[in-house]
Every structure is written in structure tokens, then in C-alpha cells.
Amino acid sequence: MSLIEVKGLKKSYGDLQAVRxxxxxxxxxxxFSLLGPNGAGKTTTVEILEGFRTRDSGSVSVLGVDPQIKGxxxxxxxxxxxxxxxxxxxxxxxxxxETVEHFSNYYSNPLNVQEVINSVGxxxxxxxxxxxxxxxxxxxxxxxxxxxxxxxxxxxxxxxTGFDPQARRAFWSLIQQLRNDGTTILLTTHxxxxxxxxxxxxxxxxxxxxxxxxxPTELGGRATAxxxxxxxxxxxxxxxKTDNPTALVSKLSAHxxxxxxxxxxxxxxxxxxYLEMIGNPNE
Amino acid sequence: MNKVPSALKIGLRRGSxxxxxxxxxxxxxxxxxxxxxxxxxIFGSVFQNTIAPGVTFSQYFVAGMIASGLVNxxxxxxxxxxxxxxxxxxxxxxxxxxxxxxxxxxxxxxLIFASMAVQIIMLLGFGVLFxxxxxxxxxxxxVTFTWLVILGSACSTALGIAFSIVPKSGRGASAVVSPxxxxxQFFSGVFFVFTQLPTWMQQVAAIFPLKWLTQGMxxxxxxxxxxxxxxxxSWEIGRTFVILMLWLxxxxxxxxxxxxxxxx
Numbered sequence: 001m002s003l004i005e006v007k008g009l010k011k012s013y014g015d016l017q018a019v020r021x022x023x024x025x026x027x028x029x030x031x032f033s034l035l036g037p038n039g040a041g042k043t044t045t046v047e048i049l050e051g052f053r054t055r056d057s058g059s060v061s062v063l064g065v066d067p068q069i070k071g072x073x074x075x076x077x078x079x080x081x082x083x084x085x086x087x088x089x090x091x092x093x094x095x096x097x098e099t100v101e102h103f104s105n106y107y108s109n110p111l112n113v114q115e116v117i118n119s120v121g122x123x124x125x126x127x128x129x130x131x132x133x134x135x136x137x138x139x140x141x142x143x144x145x146x147x148x149x150x151x152x153x154x155x156x157x158x159x160x161t162g163f164d165p166q167a168r169r170a171f172w173s174l175i176q177q178l179r180n181d182g183t184t185i186l187l188t189t190h191x192x193x194x195x196x197x198x199x200x201x202x203x204x205x206x207x208x209x210x211x212x213x214x215x216p217t218e219l220g221g222r223a224t225a226x227x228x229x230x231x232x233x234x235x236x237x238x239x240x241k242t243d244n245p246t247a248l249v250s251k252l253s254a255h256x257x258x259x260x261x262x263x264x265x266x267x268x269x270x271x272x273x274y275l276e277m278i279g280n281p282n283e
Numbered sequence: 284m285n286k287v288p289s290a291l292k293i294g295l296r297r298g299s300x301x302x303x304x305x306x307x308x309x310x311x312x313x314x315x316x317x318x319x320x321x322x323x324x325i326f327g328s329v330f331q332n333t334i335a336p337g338v339t340f341s342q343y344f345v346a347g348m349i350a351s352g353l354v355n356x357x358x359x360x361x362x363x364x365x366x367x368x369x370x371x372x373x374x375x376x377x378x379x380x381x382x383x384x385x386x387x388x389x390x391x392x393x394l395i396f397a398s399m400a401v402q403i404i405m406l407l408g409f410g411v412l413f414x415x416x417x418x419x420x421x422x423x424x425x426v427t428f429t430w431l432v433i434l435g436s437a438c439s440t441a442l443g444i445a446f447s448i449v450p451k452s453g454r455g456a457s458a459v460v461s462p463x464x465x466x467x468q469f470f471s472g473v474f475f476v477f478t479q480l481p482t483w484m485q486q487v488a489a490i491f492p493l494k495w496l497t498q499g500m501x502x503x504x505x506x507x508x509x510x511x512x513x514x515x516x517s518w519e520i521g522r523t524f525v526i527l528m529l530w531l532x533x534x535x536x537x538x539x540x541x542x543x544x545x546x547x
Binding site for chain 1: 300
């Protein structure tokens with residue numbers, strides 16, 4: 001059985017149908033990324049999976065449990081998951097280690113507090129009060145609090161918003177490390193390069209339904225899409241779209257007698273494919 | 284692996300965390316713990332008259348300040364700070380963990396009880412040293428005092444948590460909550476002698492817990508002869524207990540059933 005199974009999920013707010021019959025399966029040990037424009041039903045879907053919202057119809061199973069479960073059963077279920085939300089800016093008057101240590105008391109089998117602080121790269125900041133942390137450091141603390149319970153499944157919502165490029169790379173390797181340690185991760189992100197770098201599979205969601213589920217390299221026929229070869233011919237930059245870029249480049253190589261000047265071979269980026277799939281919202 | 288820590292165990296940890304957090308917020312420490320003492324100094328210095336044989340206004344006022352301290356420290360503080368915690372996403376984060384709601388409530392109750400204890404010691408100290416407050420010598424008075432503080436704190440905590448669902452945002456919370464508390468203080472005989480208030484005001488006040496807490500505190504700190512000066516010609520201790528228990532039940536009911544963890 002899959003770690004997360006969703007069938008025919010529907011949710012409306014008044015007249016607005018946010019989710020209209022959504023199907024999804026997420027397997028153990030993968031990083032699965034949900035992509036979609038604002039208002040596509042992404043947040044609603046994730047919040048239903050996290051047990052924060054109720055659904056109108058359809059079936060949902062997360063770790064074999066219905067997230068709408070209540071009472072003690074719900075505590076046992078939450079003991080197995082970790083959630084990293086967008087914008088949490090609380091408890092500014094506690095230090096990093098006090099906060100992580102406190103949250104570890106909520107779980108039956110928490111990870112070692114010091115190891116978690118080290119793994120998110122906050123070891124030098126562990127005695128600092130939270131309100132003195134930078135945005136990126138706070139986000140790392142959010143992740144520390146999400147993983148301290150040693151979750152089987154981690155929800156990550158827009159984790160790197162506001163990060164500088166270096167901090168993002170460091171953060172990505174942290175997430176990959178977690179996956180390598182066996183944690184299944186559901187990543188919601190606006191950054192296509194982030195999905196490309198991290199996700200084993202991506203789902204594009206629009207108008208409350210799944211448009212396609214695939215790997216980042218194959219989404220929307222990306223792997224087999226026509227490549228564009230670009231090179232310099234004298235004063236001119238030339239472009240050619242082709243199904244056989246290797247053949248074209250070797251032809252060019254023969255023509256130029258070795259190196260092709262300024263040669264670039266590209267396929268449509270994940271972003272190009274994604275934008276094509278969701279359509280132009282202004283149209 | 285399914286043995287999650289008990290709600291009480293987490294609640295106690297939350298209590299000590301809440302106290303730690305609170306003690307690091309200098310403004311709220313000063314406001315919560317010193318403000319009643321400052322009020323006592325002002326009112327005690329302005330009104331030095333005697334309101335009955337052997338009873339000065341400042342004695343009357345100390346009883347009222349301890350009672351309204353319960354409302355300020357519990358109800359008012361929680362109804363304002365919980366919406367703030369909700370605004371910054373702190374409550375939603377807690378909701379996503381195995382921490383049960385009851386642990387959060389226990390933590391708040393511990394915080395309120397601890398700050399109430401400090402506040403009472405300061406009020407009594409100032410009252411005795413500067414305003415002629417006499418400590419009761421009768422053990423039964425201390426018994427009344429103890430259950431009034433415990434039940435009053437619990438009631439105030441539960442109602443503060445329950446009322447935290449009313450303000451839409453942390454920013455607007457103070458504007459919603461503070462006027463209610465100030466009006467209640469005027470109506471309940473904290474700033475004025477209760478029996479000198481218009482009858483309709485007394486009747487409105489009698490619905491709410493503060494009037495009963497103040498009257499109960501007067502029964503502890505004023506001579507028994509003063510009971511005859513009360514509206515009912517008695518301290519009405521039994522009725523006070525029943526009314527506070529009722530409000531506690533109302534507070535717990537709405538806290539458990541209606542508590543809001545998220546903004547929307």
C-alpha cells in the first residue's frame with residue numbers, strides 16, 4: 001500500500017470548488033513535489049492530508065490512517081508525521097535549543113536534540129534567542145521542529161522562500177539527506193528548479209485536479225521534446241530546433257572542423273513545460 | 284512506539300515553558316505584576332477615607348485589586364495573547380504535533396497561576412506595609428482565600444481561552460477585551476464601593492464572576508461585621524462558589540469545543 005492514497009478528493013468553499021476529484025499516490029521513501037499556481041487547490045489538498053481541513057468527499061489515507069481521525073488516535077498518527085508550515089514566527093523569546101528540546105517532548109521516539117540542531121546547521125546558533133535569527137535560520141529551525149519527532153512522513157510547504165542561493169543549496173542537501181535516511185517528503189513549492197533538484201516525482205495540479213504526474217525530467221514529454229541547438233556562425237547567432245541534437249552537433253562539428261563556436265543544446269526547462277501545462281492565467 | 288507522552292506530562296512541560304517565555308518579556312512582566320500595585324498606590328493615596336467603622340477604602344480596594352488581578356492576569360492576558368499566537372502561526376504549528384489541546388490549556392493555567400501568586404504576594408505586601416491591610420488570623424479565612432484564588436484562576440484561564448475565539452486578530456484583540464474588563468471592574472465594586480453603585484449596575488455585575496470574586500476577597504480581608512454592609516447582608520460564600528463553578532464549566536466547554544488553532 002502507498003504511504004499516501006487519495007481517491008476522488010473533493011472540497012468546496014461555498015460556490016468555489018477548490019478540489020474537484022483529485023487522485024494521488026505517494027510511495028514510501030520518495031520526495032514528491034506538488035506544483036501548481038495559486039488557487040489551484042494545492043494548499044487545500046495538502047491541508048486535508050495534514051489533517052487541518054475536512055474534505056467533502058473522496059477517500060484519503062495517510063500512513064494508513066484517515067487524517068480526519070480525532071482524539072488519542074490522532075495523537076498516535078501525528079506522532080508519525082512532521083509538518084513544516086509556511087510563515088511560523090512564534091516563540092521569539094526562547095533559544096533554538098530550548099525550543100527543539102521542548103518539541104522533542106511531544107513525541108514517543110524523538111531524535112537526539114543536538115544531532116537535529118547540527119543537521120540543520122544551527123549548532124552555532126543554538127543558544128541564541130529565536131528573534132535574533134535571520135529568515136533562513138528561522139526556516140531551518142522550522143525544519144528542525146518538523147523532524148525532531150523522527151517522522152515517517154514530512155510535509156514541507158514552500159521551504160526556501162526568501163533564501164539566498166547558497167542557503168538554498170545547503171537546505172536542499174539537508175532535505176536529500178532526510179530522504180536518504182528513509183523519510184518520505186511531500187514538498188510544495190513555487191520554485192521549479194527546487195522541484196527539479198529535489199523531487200523524484202512531481203504532480204502538476206490546476207483547477208483542483210491533477211494535470212500530470214511524472215518525473216521532473218519526463219514531465220510533459222520533456223525528455224523527448226525537441227531540443228534547441230544554438231551556435232555562432234560568423235557574426236550571427238543561429239538557432240535550430242531538432243529531434244536529433246547529437247546528429248546536428250556532429251554535423252556542425254564537421255563543418256567547423258572541431259569546436260562549434262559557442263554551442264548550446266537545450267531542452268524545454270521544467271518551467272517552460274509547467275507554464276505550458278497550466279496555461280497563461282491572464283488569457 | 285505508540286506510547287505518546289501523556290497530556291499531563293506535556294502540559295507540565297508547557298507550563299514551565301510558558302513561564303520561561305513570559306519572564307523574558309519585560310514589558311508584560313512589568314505590566315502584569317506591577318500594574319495592580321501601582322493602582323493600589325494611587326487609589327490608596329487618593330482615597331484615605333473610612334467607609335465603615337474600622338474599614339478604610341484602601342483595605343476595601345486591596346480586596347478588589349486581588350480579585351480583578353485574577354481577571355487581568357487570566358482572562359484579559361489570554362484573550363489578547365492567544366489571538367497573537369494564532370496570528371503568527373504558533374498555534375497551527377502546535378496543532379500539527381501530537382500535543383493534545385488539553386496540554387496547551389494546562390500550560391496556560393500553570394502560567395496564570397504562577398503569575399497570580401507573585402502578584403498576590405506583592406499586593407498583600409504593599410497592602411500590609413503601606414495601607415493598613417490586616418492579614419486574617421482565622422484559618423477558615425485562609426481556606427476561603429485559597430480556594431478563591433485557585434477557582435478564580437481556573438475560571439479566569441478557561442474564560443480567557445474561550446474568549447480568545449472572539450477577536451479576529453491579535454492586533455484588534457486588546458480593543459475588544461480591555462473595555463470589557465474595565466467596565467466589569469467599575470460595575471463589580473473594584474474602584475468604588477459596590478453598594479454605592481446604582482442597582483442596575485449591581486444586577487449586571489452579579490451575572491459575571493468578578494463581582495463574586497471581589498465580594499469573596501472582602502470576606503477574607505475585611506472584618507466580619509462588614510458583611511452586614513453588603514447587598515445581601517451576607518458574604519454569600521456558598522453562592523460565590525456555585526457561580527464560579529458555573530462560569531468555569533462554561534469556559535471549559537467553549538475552550539474545548541470551539542478553540543481556534545488557525546486564522547481561518
